[in-house]
Amino acid sequence: MLQRIGVITALVLGLALAASPGQVGNHVLDILNPSTSYNREVGYLLRWVLAFAAVVFVVVTGLMTYVTLKFRRTGRETGEPVQFHGNDRIEVLSIIIPTLIVFIIFGLTAQSMFKLDRIPPGAMTVEVKGWRYWWDYHYPEQGIRNSSELIVPVGKPLVLEVTGGDVIHSYRITSLVGTQDAIPGFTTRIIVTPEKVGDYYGQCVELCGASHANMRFRVKVVPQETFDRFVQEAKAYQAPPPSDPTLAKGESLFKANCAGCHALKGVSPVNPATLQNPDLTFFGNRTTLGSGMWPNTPQYLEAWIKDAPGLKPGIRMPAFPQLSSADVKAIADYLLSHKLEGLDFNFPESQRY
Ligand code: HEC
């Protein structure tokens, strides 16, 4: 009997441990198969906690089962069994053992926290700002800005300085690193070194309003050469003059309807107003639209320009019912024509984490 219970317990625990990793779209989220030392450390702590939990579970349910079986009613009792009160040895042990377990877990956690809080030499800083319902990135050392998609080099230690622009958000990239709150007027820090090139799925994890669930993002971890090229081209970028009549129409419509909110280098400046909305300077390089919600294709982009709040409730961007389909198409073509040459941030499915 006891053996059978042991086998069942082991099976249940085994299943829990082997539970398949989460999946969003075609991104596989799996912290037990880590791609950074940060997640390796968290996975190591998780295993310790699970191991202690397993021991406690087996001992407690084992003893309960034993007592239930051993002292069950047999029908052969002749009166009350012998009564006794207290057992000093069991009581002392049942205080000392859990306290020891808590201290061991505390020690391991503190050790990991000190280890993860150290900034490795040569780290690069990126300022991350959460807004309803998208993320903005400023690279102070490189002097560039990009919105919705964070582009970083592989193998380089990063310090992400996370803050909030309006309300409290929380920045989480499951397969890369844990979570940090994005609090207005306050900076939290994420220190991480991405080790694997790929496209990482991120999500705001602090309820922040109607489109909280739609507040996603991507982190593109690219080879160092690609990153250097990205920085060089992004710094030098100036919107070229429109090369055909559709793009010229797109530009004048953009200036009339969108430039008050969106910066686009060479057309619409970065200022306190445009800093509160996504930068669209090289929007043609974006792989997603609406902060990680949809693929950035002409079809989705036109639907977005026509009725963004219909697609993503609660955003500050208005719908533009007054624009004709031709106008909308001209603006979409215009935005997609702004691109850094020779850079493609799309990754195959096998590299989406
Ligand atoms: C009142 C300010 C405002 C105006 C005007 C505005 N937008 Fe926006 N736009 C926003 C905000 C805020 C977002 C972020 C929405 C989100 O994803 O939560 C946004 C997002 C976008 C995005 C997606 C960016 C990304 O990184 O995914 C595009 C593209 C865009 N706007 C294009 C336009 C165009 C084209 C116009 C003019 C026809 C326009 N916007 C007018 C505020 C504005």
Ligand SMILES: [Cu+2]
């Ligand atoms: Cu949020």
